[in-house]
Amino acid sequence: MIATKKENFLLKLRGSGTIIRYILGILAGGYLLWRLYRVFIVQSAFGLETWTRLLIAGLVIGSVYALIAIGYTLVYGVLFMINFAHGEVMMLGSFAGFFVLEATRAMEVNGPGGVATSFSNAYPGLAILLAFVAGMSFSALVGFYLEKIAYRPLRKAPRLIPLISAIGASFALQNAALLLFSPQTRTYQNPDILTRGQGWRLMINDSAVILPYTGVFTMVLSIILMVGLILLVKRTRLGKSMRAVAMDKDTAALMGIDVNKTISNTFIISGILAGSAGVMWGLHNGLLHYFVGFLPGIKAFTAAVLGGIGNIPGAMLGGMVLGLLEALGPAALDISFQLKDVIAFVIMIVILIFKPSGLLGEVLSEEKV
Amino acid sequence: MKIKYFVVFMLVLILALGACAPAAEAPVDEQPVGDGSDDPCAADDFGCAVIQPGQTIKIGMSSPMTGPYADFGIDAQNSGLIAVADAGQVEGFSFELVAEDDEGGAEGGAAVANKLVADQTFVALAGPLFSGATAAAMPIYEAAGIPMMSPSATAGFLTLEGSRVFNRLPFVDPIQAAAAADFMFNNLGVRNIAVLHDGEDYGRGLATSVKDEFEALGGTVSAFEGITPGEADYTPILSTIATQSPEVVYFGGYNQEGAVITNQMKAVGLEDAVFFGCDGTWGADYLAQTGANGEGSIHANTRAPEESDVKAAFDAAYLSAYGVGPVVLSPFSYNSYDAVTILTNAVKSVAFLDADGNLNIPRGALVSEVRGTSGFVGIGSYSCDAIGECNVEGPAFEMIVNGEWVVLD
Numbered sequence: 153m154i155a156t157k158k159e160n161f162l163l164k165l166r167g168s169g170t171i172i173r174y175i176l177g178i179l180a181g182g183y184l185l186w187r188l189y190r191v192f193i194v195q196s197a198f199g200l201e202t203w204t205r206l207l208i209a210g211l212v213i214g215s216v217y218a219l220i221a222i223g224y225t226l227v228y229g230v231l232f233m234i235n236f237a238h239g240e241v242m243m244l245g246s247f248a249g250f251f252v253l254e255a256t257r258a259m260e261v262n263g264p265g266g267v268a269t270s271f272s273n274a275y276p277g278l279a280i281l282l283a284f285v286a287g288m289s290f291s292a293l294v295g296f297y298l299e300k301i302a303y304r305p306l307r308k309a310p311r312l313i314p315l316i317s318a319i320g321a322s323f324a325l326q327n328a329a330l331l332l333f334s335p336q337t338r339t340y341q342n343p344d345i346l347t348r349g350q351g352w353r354l355m356i357n358d359s360a361v362i363l364p365y366t367g368v369f370t371m372v373l374s375i376i377l378m379v380g381l382i383l384l385v386k387r388t389r390l391g392k393s394m395r396a397v398a399m400d401k402d403t404a405a406l407m408g409i410d411v412n413k414t415i416s417n418t419f420i421i422s423g424i425l426a427g428s429a430g431v432m433w434g435l436h437n438g439l440l441h442y443f444v445g446f447l448p449g450i451k452a453f454t455a456a457v458l459g460g461i462g463n464i465p466g467a468m469l470g471g472m473v474l475g476l477l478e479a480l481g482p483a484a485l486d487i488s489f490q491l492k493d494v495i496a497f498v499i500m501i502v503i504l505i506f507k508p509s510g511l512l513g514e515v516l517s518e519e520k521v
Numbered sequence: 522m523k524i525k526y527f528v529v530f531m532l533v534l535i536l537a538l539g540a541c542a543p544a545a546e547a548p549v550d551e552q553p554v555g556d557g558s559d560d561p562c563a564a565d566d567f568g569c570a571v572i573q574p575g576q577t578i579k580i581g582m583s584s585p586m587t588g589p590y591a592d593f594g595i596d597a598q599n600s601g602l603i604a605v606a607d608a609g610q611v612e613g614f615s616f617e618l619v620a621e622d623d624e625g626g627a628e629g630g631a632a633v634a635n636k637l638v639a640d641q642t643f644v645a646l647a648g649p650l651f652s653g654a655t656a657a658a659m660p661i662y663e664a665a666g667i668p669m670m671s672p673s674a675t676a677g678f679l680t681l682e683g684s685r686v687f688n689r690l691p692f693v694d695p696i697q698a699a700a701a702a703d704f705m706f707n708n709l710g711v712r713n714i715a716v717l718h719d720g721e722d723y724g725r726g727l728a729t730s731v732k733d734e735f736e737a738l739g740g741t742v743s744a745f746e747g748i749t750p751g752e753a754d755y756t757p758i759l760s761t762i763a764t765q766s767p768e769v770v771y772f773g774g775y776n777q778e779g780a781v782i783t784n785q786m787k788a789v790g791l792e793d794a795v796f797f798g799c800d801g802t803w804g805a806d807y808l809a810q811t812g813a814n815g816e817g818s819i820h821a822n823t824r825a826p827e828e829s830d831v832k833a834a835f836d837a838a839y840l841s842a843y844g845v846g847p848v849v850l851s852p853f854s855y856n857s858y859d860a861v862t863i864l865t866n867a868v869k870s871v872a873f874l875d876a877d878g879n880l881n882i883p884r885g886a887l888v889s890e891v892r893g894t895s896g897f898v899g900i901g902s903y904s905c906d907a908i909g910e911c912n913v914e915g916p917a918f919e920m921i922v923n924g925e926w927v928v929l930d
Contacts, residue, residue, distance in 0.1 A: 197764070198761065198764055199764065201790070202760050202761060202763070202764050205756065205757075205760035205763075205789050205790070206756075206757050206760050206761075208756075209754060209756040209757050209760070210757070212754075213754055330587060334591075335586070335587035335588055335589075335591040336591060336592070336806075337589050337776075337777055337806065337810065339809055339810045339812075348784060349784055349785065349787045349788045349814060351788065359790055360790065361790070362787075362788045362789070364788055433753070437753035437754055437781070438753075438781075438784065438810070439753045439777070439781065439810075441588075441589060443588065443589075443751075444753070447751060447752065478757070479756075479757040480757075482757070482758075482761075483757065483760075483761050488746060488747060489746055489747070489748060489749075489757065489758040489761075490720055490746070490747035490748060490749060492749070492757070493749065
C-alpha cells in the first residue's frame with residue numbers, strides 16, 4: 153500500500169515537472185523570438201555581408217566541433233562512457249602536425265624553376281598531407297593506448313569509475329604535453345597557399361567578404377571524413393562489428409566478434425578524427441599550446457549531447473548547430489559576445505527540454521542507460 | 522580486539538611524540554633576552570624574520586610561468602635572478618629568489634601567497650606580475666607583513682585600498698588609458714574607435730578608462746565589447762564591429778587574444794583599421810604570432826630607460842645568461858630588476874645580527890622602508906609616494922614597422 157502511494161506521488165510529480173518544463177521552454181523560446189524580431193525587423197542592424205561573415209565563421213568552427221563530437225559519440229556508442237580525454241587527443245594530434253609543418257618549413261629544397269625555397273612551399277600539398285598523416289596517426293596511437301591503459305582495466309567497474317579515470321587521463325595528457333612541449337604558445341607555420349586570413353573575395357553590398365582558404369579547406373575535409381566514416385560504419389565488416397558491439401557486447405562476443413579489438417578500433421578511429429580536427433584547428437586558427445584541446449573538447453561533448461549521444465549523424469548536426477549558434481547567436485539576439493557560450497547553452501537547454509534525447513537521438517533502452 | 526590494540530598503539534605514539542616535542546623545541550625557545558623597549562623585534566608590528574646561519578634571505582616572486590602568459594613570468598624570473606646575484610650579501614647572508622608560478626590569475630596568486638608566507642625566511646615579494654593575482658594575494662601578504670613591489674601590476678584600484686605593503690613600479694592603467702585616448706585623438710587624429718577587452722581585471726579596467734577618456738575628448742566609441750579569453754576565433758565579434766567602420770580597434774588584454782584579433786581583423790572587413798594595443802600586448806610573442814598582420818599596429822610600452830652603467834651591465838648579464846636580450850620576452854625586464862633591487866636594498870638597511878649570529882629582519886620596519894623608497898636609481902629612477910605609486914611617468918607608444926618596435930612621438 154505504502155509503496156503504491158509513493159509511486160503515485162512520484163508519477164504526479166513527474167507529470168507536473170513536464171508541465172513546468174514546457175512552460176519554461178515556451179517562455180524561453182518566446183523571449184528568443186522576441187529578441188530576433190527586434191534585431192531583424194526593428195533595428196535591422198547588420199547587412200547581408202555581416203551575416204555572411206558570421207555564417208562562414210560558424211560553419212568552420214562547427215565542422216571542427218562536429219569532427220571532435222563524433223569521437224565522443226563513437227566511444228559512447230560502444231562503451232557507454234564519456235571519454236573526457238578526447239580534447240587532449242586532439243591537442244596532441246595538433247602538436248604532431250605542427251612539428252611536421254615546422255620541419256618541412258625549415259627544409260631547403262630546389263623548387264620549380266630552380267629557386268631555393270622551403271619544402272612546405274615547394275610541395276604544399278605533400279607537406280599538408282604529411283602533417284595530417286602525422287597528426288592522425290599520433291592521435292590514433294594516443295587513443296589506442298589511452299583505452300588500453302586507462303579504460304580497459306575498468307571495463308567491469310561501475311559506470312562512474314571510468315569517467316573519473318577519463319578526467320584523470322585528461323589531466324595527465326595535458327601535463328605531459330606541458331612538460332614535453334613547454335608552455336609557450338606556438339604558431340602554426342602554414343604553407344603560403346594556405347596563409348591564414350587569405351581567401352576568395354565575395355562582393356556583397358559593396359563590401360568584400362573573405363572566404364578564407366583555411367576555412368573552406370577545413371569544411372571540405374571534415375565533410376569528406378564524415379562521409380568516409382558513415383561508409384565505414386555502414387558498409388564494412390569493421391563497421392558491422394562496431395554496431396554489433398554497440399548493441400550488445402555479450403551477444404556480439406558469442407557471435408564470434410572480438411570485442412576488445414573492436415573497442416580498440418573504435419578508439420583508433422575516433423583518434424584519427426580528433427587528430428585531423430587538431431591539424432585543421434592549427435591551420436585555421438594558428439594557435440597551439442598544451443591547453444588548446446580543453447575548450448573545443450568541452451564544446452564538442454556538448455555538441456554530441458545536443459545531437460543525441462551515441463548517434464553519428466547527430467554528432468555532426470550537433471557540432472554544426474553549436475558552431476552556428478555561437479557565431480550567429482549574439483549578433484542575432486543583440487547580446488554581448490562575451491555571453492556567446494551562455495546563449496548557445498540556453499538555446500541548447502531549450503532544445504533539450506522539448507527533445508531530451510537530443511536532436512537525432514533515439515530513446516535509449518533501460519539496459520543501455 | 523584489533524581496534525583495542527590500535528587505540529593503545531595510537532596512545533603510545535601520541536605520548537612518545539609528546540615526550541619528544543619539548544626536547545626538540547628547546548633551542549628555539551632561547552630567545553635573546555632584551556630590554557623590551559629597545560628590542561626592535563618586540564616593538565615591530567609583525568615581529569622579526571630570523572635567518573639562521575646557513576639559510577638564505579628569500580625574496581619571492583609571483584608570476585605566470587606556464588600557460589599563455591609564461592613569457593612574462595620567465596622574463597621576470599630571469600631579471601630577478603640577476604638582481605639577486607648583484608645584490609651580494611648582508612652580514613654574510615645571501616639572497617635567494619623564489620619564483621613561483623601563479624598563472625597570472627586570482628586563484629594562483631592566493632595559492633602562491635599562502636605557500637610563500639608559510640616560510641619564515643621569506644621577507645619580501647617582487648610581484649605579483651598581474652593585477653588579478655595581486656588583488657587576490659594582497660590581503661595575505663598584508664596580514665603577514667610582507668612588503669610587495671610589483672614590476673607590472675597596473676590596475677588603478679590596487680593602490681587605492683589603503684594597503685600598507687603594496688607598491689609598484691609601472692605606470693598605472695588610468696594614466697595609460699588617458700595617454701592612449703589622447704594619442705588616438707590628437708596624434709592619430711581618429712574620431713571613431715571600437716574598444717575591446719578580455720573581461721579580466723586589467724583589460725576591462727583599461728578599456729573602460731579608454732572609452733571614458735576618448736568620449737570626454739569628443740570622440741565616438743562605436744563599439745565596446747568583451748571577449749572570452751583563450752579562444753582561437755574572434756571573427757564573429759569582429760564582423761559585427763566592422764559594420765561600424767571604426768578607424769582604430771583598441772584592445773585591453775594580453776598577447777594571445779591580441780594576436781588572434783590582429784590576425785583576424787584582415788579577414789572580416791577591418792583591414793583598414795589600426796590595431797591599438799596596450800602594454801599587455803607587447804613583446805616577442807606578439808611579433809611571432811602576428812607576423813605580417815601585425816605591421817602598423819600600435820602598442821604602449823614603458824619608456825625606455827636612459828643609458829647607464831647599471832643598464833649596460835644588466836643587458837650584458839641578461840644576454841650572456843639567457844641568449845636573448847632583456848625586454849624581448851616581456852616589457853618588464855628592467856622593472857623586475859629594479860623591483861628586486863629596491864627590496865634587497867631595503868632588507869640591507871633594516872637587517873641586523875643578534876647575539877646568536879642570526880640575521881634579524883624586522884618585518885614592519887621593512888614594509889615602511891620599501892614604502893619610503895626615495896631617489897632610488899637603478900636602471901630607472903623611482904620614488905614611492907604615500908600610497909605606493911613609485912612611477913608617474915606615462916607610457917611611450919610604439920608601432921611595428923618591418924617586425925621592429927619603433928617609438929612614435
